[in-house]
Amino acid sequence: MPKTRATKKFLSPPSSSGSPPASDKFDASDKFEAFDWTGQNRFIVPGVTRIQTYRVDPSRWTHLTSKPSSSLPVSHSSGSDESSSSSSSSDNDAMDIDSPTRMTTRSMTHNGGAHTRTNVKGGKRSAPPPPTNPRPTKRQRTAASDETPSDSSDILPPEALPIMQLPRNLKGADVFCLNCGRTPSSGKCNINCYREFRNTHFVPAESKIHIRRTAPGTHYTGLGVYVNSDSTGFREGDYLGEYLGVILPPGAHETLESDYVFTLDGVIRQKGDEGGRRVTRSSHHEVAPEVYIDAAKYGNWTRFVNSACSPNVEALTEQAGRVRMVVYRAVRAIRPGEQLFVYYGKGYFTARRLKCLCPDDSEPHTPPEDTIYVGGKYSNVDDQIASTMQELRPALERLKRQEKQERERRERRMRRHRRK
Numbered sequence: 001m002p003k004t005r006a007t008k009k010f011l012s013p014p015s016s017s018g019s020p021p022a023s024d025k026f027d028a029s030d031k032f033e034a035f036d037w038t039g040q041n042r043f044i045v046p047g048v049t050r051i052q053t054y055r056v057d058p059s060r061w062t063h064l065t066s067k068p069s070s071s072l073p074v075s076h077s078s079g080s081d082e083s084s085s086s087s088s089s090s091d092n093d094a095m096d097i098d099s100p101t102r103m104t105t106r107s108m109t110h111n112g113g114a115h116t117r118t119n120v121k122g123g124k125r126s127a128p129p130p131p132t133n134p135r136p137t138k139r140q141r142t143a144a145s146d147e148t149p150s151d152s153s154d155i156l157p158p159e160a161l162p163i164m165q166l167p168r169n170l171k172g173a174d175v176f177c178l179n180c181g182r183t184p185s186s187g188k189c190n191i192n193c194y195r196e197f198r199n200t201h202f203v204p205a206e207s208k209i210h211i212r213r214t215a216p217g218t219h220y221t222g223l224g225v226y227v228n229s230d231s232t233g234f235r236e237g238d239y240l241g242e243y244l245g246v247i248l249p250p251g252a253h254e255t256l257e258s259d260y261v262f263t264l265d266g267v268i269r270q271k272g273d274e275g276g277r278r279v280t281r282s283s284h285h286e287v288a289p290e291v292y293i294d295a296a297k298y299g300n301w302t303r304f305v306n307s308a309c310s311p312n313v314e315a316l317t318e319q320a321g322r323v324r325m326v327v328y329r330a331v332r333a334i335r336p337g338e339q340l341f342v343y344y345g346k347g348y349f350t351a352r353r354l355k356c357l358c359p360d361d362s363e364p365h366t367p368p369e370d371t372i373y374v375g376g377k378y379s380n381v382d383d384q385i386a387s388t389m390q391e392l393r394p395a396l397e398r399l400k401r402q403e404k405q406e407r408e409r410r411e412r413r414m415r416r417h418r419r420k
């Protein structure tokens with residue numbers, strides 16, 4: 001089965017997201033509407049019963065950020081003792097993931113990225129280092145804090161980027177649907193593969209987790225995701241959930257001041273296949289652009305997963321059917337009471353002039369240099385890119401050979417035709 005990592009990349013300018021929320025009380029009047037993950041009521045989750053996505057109520061958002069901090073009702077031990085702090089949390093302090101009316105967040109803006117899986121056999125993917133964003137303009141800052149959903153012109157149609165048209169001549173062992181094992185281009189693998197993949201591979205993580213404030217003080221990282229103490233926890237390799245959000249058009253992330261943007265690495269595709277629709281016929285192939293999933297305004301519980309230098313969760317890009325998705329998967333068994341952590345990478349923190357406050361270190365610290373967390377270990381970003389390119393090369397060369405053969409066949413046919 002081909003596997004690719006998604007690299008979580010964080011691209012945004014510094015944010016002040018380290019400060020505690022102004023209010024830590026959640027009540028039933030906090031309204032959170034369920035949306036599909038594009039915000040356009042169209043996307044692909046039908047048939048998946050436990051998926052819940054939320055739009056954070058804009059007025060609540062403003063309310064939270066404009067009010068001065070109130071005292072915290074429950075104190076948690078900080079940093080390394082995350083699991084014990086989690087189990088000591090009171091009900092008031094926790095939001096059950098199944099209770100959207102109690103869910104809330106702080107007004108943070110940031111950009112992220114994900115590890116990538118590709119559809120190329122053995123293809124392990126890592127993303128190039130994130131571009132450094134310019135300081136946002138006033139207009140950009142205003143747009144980022146705008147309470148209304150992004151202008152619809154900013155949002156690609158749901159079928160656009162996550163449903164990538166795969167190169168038709170990547171065949172046989174090259175391209176698999178992770179669900180059915182068929183080649184998407186065979187026509188037999190379709191959107192149902194995505195649904196089935198979710199239904200069969202994902203554990204019902206939503207029923208095992210809750211979101212609550214992390215330990216106040218030095219290691220305060222806002223809200224975090226914890227495994228319920230009365231649950232069985234997760235096993236290594238469990239698929240926990242999909243990173244949901246608004247799909248941004250290429251380049252849009254550069255102007256956004258969002259702390260929630262995940263990057264889905266590009267895949268090889270046929271030139272002209274834009275957003276899963278064949279636009280022109282062309283014999284050229286290219287690596288499809290990265291896709292950005294912004295969970296600042298639309299998303300699910302995965303947006304609350306904090307970063308740690310030794311994470312227990314990894315972000316992968318999976319391909320099921322023609323759908324690519326960023327998924328969170330447990331890299332080790334995760335016990336009840338533990339907080340879920342994914343590794344954001346150093347770039348995230350340096351771009352925001354933040355120190356990592358993860359429990360792996362008793363002091364605020366800078367995460368490991370230029371690394372991404374792939375396959376249970378840290379790897380140098382450049383090495384990962386090089387090895388990814390190395391892995392892609394045979395597939396690209398095969399494509400070129402196939403194109404050449406096809407061209408020659410066509411020319412022979414034409415010649416025969418002319419002779420007649």
Ligand SMILES: C[S@@+](CC[C@H](N)C(=O)[O-])C[C@H]1O[C@@H](n2cnc3c(N)ncnc32)[C@H](O)[C@@H]1O
Binds near residue numbers: 356
């Ligand atoms: C994707 S959000 C995670 C959820 C967030 N804690 C919240 O309350 O919405 C990323 C933000 O959480 C905080 N954060 C997460 N991990 C952190 C860490 N290891 N050190 C410091 N801040 C962290 C930062 O403020 C960061 O911008």
